[in-house]
Amino acid sequence: MDIEDTLLMMPGPVPVASRALRAMSKPMINHRGADFSAMYDDCCEILAEVFQTQNDIFVLSGSGTAAMEAAIGCTVSSDDVVVTLENGKFGERFKDIAARYGKANPLEIEWGHSFDLAEVEKKLEEGAKAITLVHNETSVGIQNPAEQIGKLAKKHDALFILDGVTTLGGSLVETDKWGVDIAVVGSQKCLAAPPGLSMLSVSKRAFEAMDDKGNLPYYLDLKAYKKSGDKSQTPYTPAVPLFFGLQEALHIVKEEGMPSRINRHATGAAAIRAAADELGLELFPQLHDDNSSYSNTVTAMKAPEDVSGNDIKKDMMARGITIAGGQSHLSGKIFRIGSMGNFQPKDLLLTIQELEIVLKNRGVISEIGKGVEAANNVLDRLF
Amino acid sequence: MDIEDTLLMMPGPVPVASRALRAMSKPMINHRGADFSAMYDDCCEILAEVFQTQNDIFVLSGSGTAAMEAAIGCTVSSDDVVVTLENGKFGERFKDIAARYGKANPLEIEWGHSFDLAEVEKKLEEGAKAITLVHNETSVGIQNPAEQIGKLAKKHDALFILDGVTTLGGSLVETDKWGVDIAVVGSQKCLAAPPGLSMLSVSKRAFEAMDDKGNLPYYLDLKAYKKSGDKSQTPYTPAVPLFFGLQEALHIVKEEGMPSRINRHATGAAAIRAAADELGLELFPQLHDDNSSYSNTVTAMKAPEDVSGNDIKKDMMARGITIAGGQSHLSGKIFRIGSMGNFQPKDLLLTIQELEIVLKNRGVISEIGKGVEAANNVLDRLF
Numbered sequence: 229m230d231i232e233d234t235l236l237m238m239p240g241p242v243p244v245a246s247r248a249l250r251a252m253s254k255p256m257i258n259h260r261g262a263d264f265s266a267m268y269d270d271c272c273e274i275l276a277e278v279f280q281t282q283n284d285i286f287v288l289s290g291s292g293t294a295a296m297e298a299a300i301g302c303t304v305s306s307d308d309v310v311v312t313l314e315n316g317k318f319g320e321r322f323k324d325i326a327a328r329y330g331k332a333n334p335l336e337i338e339w340g341h342s343f344d345l346a347e348v349e350k351k352l353e354e355g356a357k358a359i360t361l362v363h364n365e366t367s368v369g370i371q372n373p374a375e376q377i378g379k380l381a382k383k384h385d386a387l388f389i390l391d392g393v394t395t396l397g398g399s400l401v402e403t404d405k406w407g408v409d410i411a412v413v414g415s416q417k418c419l420a421a422p423p424g425l426s427m428l429s430v431s432k433r434a435f436e437a438m439d440d441k442g443n444l445p446y447y448l449d450l451k452a453y454k455k456s457g458d459k460s461q462t463p464y465t466p467a468v469p470l471f472f473g474l475q476e477a478l479h480i481v482k483e484e485g486m487p488s489r490i491n492r493h494a495t496g497a498a499a500i501r502a503a504a505d506e507l508g509l510e511l512f513p514q515l516h517d518d519n520s521s522y523s524n525t526v527t528a529m530k531a532p533e534d535v536s537g538n539d540i541k542k543d544m545m546a547r548g549i550t551i552a553g554g555q556s557h558l559s560g561k562i563f564r565i566g567s568m569g570n571f572q573p574k575d576l577l578l579t580i581q582e583l584e585i586v587l588k589n590r591g592v593i594s595e596i597g598k599g600v601e602a603a604n605n606v607l608d609r610l611f
Numbered sequence: 612m613d614i615e616d617t618l619l620m621m622p623g624p625v626p627v628a629s630r631a632l633r634a635m636s637k638p639m640i641n642h643r644g645a646d647f648s649a650m651y652d653d654c655c656e657i658l659a660e661v662f663q664t665q666n667d668i669f670v671l672s673g674s675g676t677a678a679m680e681a682a683i684g685c686t687v688s689s690d691d692v693v694v695t696l697e698n699g700k701f702g703e704r705f706k707d708i709a710a711r712y713g714k715a716n717p718l719e720i721e722w723g724h725s726f727d728l729a730e731v732e733k734k735l736e737e738g739a740k741a742i743t744l745v746h747n748e749t750s751v752g753i754q755n756p757a758e759q760i761g762k763l764a765k766k767h768d769a770l771f772i773l774d775g776v777t778t779l780g781g782s783l784v785e786t787d788k789w790g791v792d793i794a795v796v797g798s799q800k801c802l803a804a805p806p807g808l809s810m811l812s813v814s815k816r817a818f819e820a821m822d823d824k825g826n827l828p829y830y831l832d833l834k835a836y837k838k839s840g841d842k843s844q845t846p847y848t849p850a851v852p853l854f855f856g857l858q859e860a861l862h863i864v865k866e867e868g869m870p871s872r873i874n875r876h877a878t879g880a881a882a883i884r885a886a887a888d889e890l891g892l893e894l895f896p897q898l899h900d901d902n903s904s905y906s907n908t909v910t911a912m913k914a915p916e917d918v919s920g921n922d923i924k925k926d927m928m929a930r931g932i933t934i935a936g937g938q939s940h941l942s943g944k945i946f947r948i949g950s951m952g953n954f955q956p957k958d959l960l961l962t963i964q965e966l967e968i969v970l971k972n973r974g975v976i977s978e979i980g981k982g983v984e985a986a987n988n989v990l991d992r993l994f
Contacts, residue, residue, distance in 0.1 A: 244639050258635070289674060
């Protein structure tokens, strides 16, 4: 099977629309010229709607991790404490980055479990310059309570840094209303743009927290981005072809409209959960209250007894569908299906159908069709 | 005029070959899969030939500036001294980066002048963990003496960090022979790949200088790149479409062969210099000895009396050819023509022809044709 015939149903990268792919083939332009600036402004304008923010928006030529580092590296100094909330792999990454620039005070709970807000507040009471939250913990399929944690951050005067890498563009994120000082998104997730860019919004308060003498990171110095951004430019050479692709992908987002897009994502994930329930697959997240929820963009399921999640992934791959296994200590124990970007109901139904066949071949279920039916009952809402 | 009809003759970005542009339109692939790894290895193998090195090669999803920062940020701690050699804008950038991570001890001379090796050695005698050199100072069109400074670095036990952003892939760079510990290149220059990637080679000695506890930069942590690189992967999401383009661009480099490519670049720049001489345009660099030379990839000329270099740039732009003006305090005083990447003699001759028309229209010269003739006499060597 040719790799180009594979359907990507993992939590990023996701399939990029043909028109966005074609846009990347345009001849190179001078990134200091007016055409680049117009494209930059167009992207930032649509992103402001996606982020629901009046804050400055910047596009970094680097992955979501680069933007996470920019957020912390520019606002946190060596004596500053950062409360990092960790219930999965990306929460852990924030802790690691925070520890390089300042002092991390992590709240580490079992991966996949929901946070207890009282415990979060206890951490903040110990004093913190900033608090980080991964809105959608992709590694375990849980959506964390961003709005509530934004309120706690405000109450305790801590900067609120939100990793919206796998929610922005697919799930509701109200950057300004929730008091998010820096919100971060990756290009190759819900926005369905090519991988390699990350975008972030930066509040006035976050800028005020930055060092007068210039921040420590250089390539990721948000003050340099601000200075250039005010002239509709980037401080260093941008990845021009990726901007061509991003602009087209953002136009697709705008044409669909964010409310429809959010509804499609919520419905898609609900359909996968309905199929999982029907097939006897247990969801991995453990929700202890209503503040957290299952992810709207990636569904993590426990591997059935005696079957490795990696084998399910491998079987699916052989059938032309790429899903994800578990990361770190969850390898083999779970598998994950992404439903982010421009997916259509038929993509999800094909994925469920193939999953049923894989499970039947492995002796987990005895007949196929019920999962598809359950998913379709949910997806019907979209038609 | 449509922007896509513009000929880029600036010192990057340069035109990208159609086959490399088309490659970027391929559907997205999983960057943790075998196909990405094969592409990554293929790129690194060709780059090792370009760099003439046995050292590890890494590809960063970020511009040349990101790679410059990775080189310094990973090897230099706050108490370490870095001798930064500055005779142009990019030398200044190394000084700025060094000052963020350690103590910069700059040797600043007038932009465009060549370094005195005795002065360089005096700086090293004051003690240094590392020394940085911009091989080709794009901002002023001078090629600095990398081999000789490599010898001084070795003698004084300093790490040798070389910005080969606008030489690697176009001019001779012998990474191992010259004792370069970290050599850096950008994708969008002599290699004629799309902008947004940077590549660097890292010596064993450079790795030994890195902090055991993990380097300060996170996204640019070369130890993380080493760990992932050994598995033919990148630590964070790579800019996959740019890799598609890079691979194709590197195949073009391989097909031409580095010796032919270096000869074509040297001849191209010599042709521009011959035309400049014929047209009475003074070259900007001031060479005080034979260790330095005019750049083989970008030619910087003083603006004629009573004409701003920016006006020449503007006039050329209106005629469909993008050249560069001067940066920082050189704005208006010089203009620069790039001859890097896959340019052909006809591209250079068209550029000289249009430059002649612009100069005639501005009353600088009285007849056209002599510059083209002089350039063609040099370019004839390529046929």
